[in-house]
Amino acid sequence: MDRKADITQMASQLFKERGYHATSVRDIAQALNLKGSSLYSHIASKEEILWEIVEGAARAFLHSAQAIPPNLPPDQKLKALIHAHLNVIVANLPDASVFFHEWQFLPETLSREITLKRDHYESYFRQAIHEGIEQGLFQVQDEHFANLFIFSSLNWLYQWYDPEGLLRLEQLSNLYTQMIFKSLNYQKLNH
Amino acid sequence: MDRKADITQMASQLFKERGYHATSVRDIAQALNLKGSSLYSHIASKEEILWEIVEGAARAFLHSAQAIPPNLPPDQKLKALIHAHLNVIVANLPDASVFFHEWQFLPETLSREITLKRDHYESYFRQAIHEGIEQGLFQVQDEHFANLFIFSSLNWLYQWYDPEGLLRLEQLSNLYTQMIFKSLNYQKLNH
DNA sequence: CCTACCGATCGGTAGG
DNA sequence: CCTACCGATCGGTAGG
Numbered sequence: 001m002d003r004k005a006d007i008t009q010m011a012s013q014l015f016k017e018r019g020y021h022a023t024s025v026r027d028i029a030q031a032l033n034l035k036g037s038s039l040y041s042h043i044a045s046k047e048e049i050l051w052e053i054v055e056g057a058a059r060a061f062l063h064s065a066q067a068i069p070p071n072l073p074p075d076q077k078l079k080a081l082i083h084a085h086l087n088v089i090v091a092n093l094p095d096a097s098v099f100f101h102e103w104q105f106l107p108e109t110l111s112r113e114i115t116l117k118r119d120h121y122e123s124y125f126r127q128a129i130h131e132g133i134e135q136g137l138f139q140v141q142d143e144h145f146a147n148l149f150i151f152s153s154l155n156w157l158y159q160w161y162d163p164e165g166l167l168r169l170e171q172l173s174n175l176y177t178q179m180i181f182k183s184l185n186y187q188k189l190n191h
Numbered sequence: 192m193d194r195k196a197d198i199t200q201m202a203s204q205l206f207k208e209r210g211y212h213a214t215s216v217r218d219i220a221q222a223l224n225l226k227g228s229s230l231y232s233h234i235a236s237k238e239e240i241l242w243e244i245v246e247g248a249a250r251a252f253l254h255s256a257q258a259i260p261p262n263l264p265p266d267q268k269l270k271a272l273i274h275a276h277l278n279v280i281v282a283n284l285p286d287a288s289v290f291f292h293e294w295q296f297l298p299e300t301l302s303r304e305i306t307l308k309r310d311h312y313e314s315y316f317r318q319a320i321h322e323g324i325e326q327g328l329f330q331v332q333d334e335h336f337a338n339l340f341i342f343s344s345l346n347w348l349y350q351w352y353d354p355e356g357l358l359r360l361e362q363l364s365n366l367y368t369q370m371i372f373k374s375l376n377y378q379k380l381n382h
Numbered sequence: 383c384c385t386a387c388c389g390a391t392c393g394g395t396a397g398g
Numbered sequence: 399c400c401t402a403c404c405g406a407t408c409g410g411t412a413g414g
Contacts, residue, residue: 034399034400035399035401037399037400038400041399
């Protein structure tokens with residue numbers, strides 16, 4: 001029934017593999033055994049497809065962060081945020097790739113909206129790290145840089161993660177949590 | 192004299208801002224006050240421009256790693272590699288951005304060559320980390336993941352580094368070194 | 383380095 | 399969902 005979801009999903013795979021601009025509407029249609037013009041009964045434009053993918057991923061990240069109890073202690077909160085973040089990427093790698101790689105090709109009004117959603121999402125991490133520092137659980141030289149360092153390590157995952165590989169979500173999450181917590185000088189040993 | 196270098200440099204800026212496929216040959220020419228066809232006295236194809244940028248960046252990374260004395264102790268070697276890596280990115284942000292973001296749009300023969308250069312470059316990091324673990328300077332749960340974690344944190348820099356910002360290379364290098372060394376459970380305090 | 387031009391392909395529409 | 403088609407733009411060439 002929902003042909004639009006089929007189109008978006010196929011487009012997501014192709015955008016991940018070839019990039020947004022190197023994928024034509026005809027490419028997407030062909031992969032679905034359709035003619036290019038047939039897509040336009042379900043979508044208004046190529047840009048709309050990109051928007052659906054990128055905005056959907058932004059929403060997935062935001063919702064997964066908002067599902068975490070805000071009253072958790074900061075170390076547990078950060079651990080849950082790391083797990084949630086990795087889960088969104090692993091659960092839908094093409095969407096995550098397009099989100100990180102192609103969002104800039106949205107027209108400015110829309111890309112600004114994504115930037116806002118992303119800032120909001122990242123604030124959950126910043127907040128947890130900030131609270132952790134205040135409570136003496138974490139120790140960093142430069143809080144701003146610590147945030148950037150952690151986002152960097154998490155955001156590059158889509159570049160190398162192999163869904164067919166051996167690394168499953170739980171192990172990935174444990175490894176990330178351990179390295180990030182060590183980089184934050186986490187005091188407790190068992191987490 | 193070297194018009195080709197002018198073309199490549201301007202293209203690098205535009206590719207960084209808009210992406211390879213969203214930048215036309217006419218865009219590059221216009222930014223140099225030329226007509227599109229005029230570029231073809233200096234270049235063979237648009238692809239050649241991309242190749243010059245990406246291969247040049249790959250070479251810059253590789254050379255900077257090869258300039259480090261191989262007999263340094265592993266902790267000092269890793270520190271020097273981090274510094275060299277950040278220097279290449281900071282010294283030429285557009286080239287680095289295109290290298291990380293657009294290399295995949297090279298035809299397969301050429302992109303494979305880049306992948307090989309990159310593997311070779313990364314092996315310097317892997318080697319230093321491996322030696323550090325062997326000598327008991329570093330402790331990690333999963334060496335393979337530790338490598339990926341560190342590359343991730345370093346490779347995402349081009350996404351957020353602001354050349355006009357306050358963070359200069361030396362401070363950036365210190366901050367990265369500190370967080371990475373902590374994530375590796377580095378035993379000595381003064382580095 | 384320019385003018386003039388090429389075939390191919392692009393995103394998208396009309397009409398059924 | 400298709401055929402037929404649109405104007406615009408693409409990378410690139412010829413010839414000067």
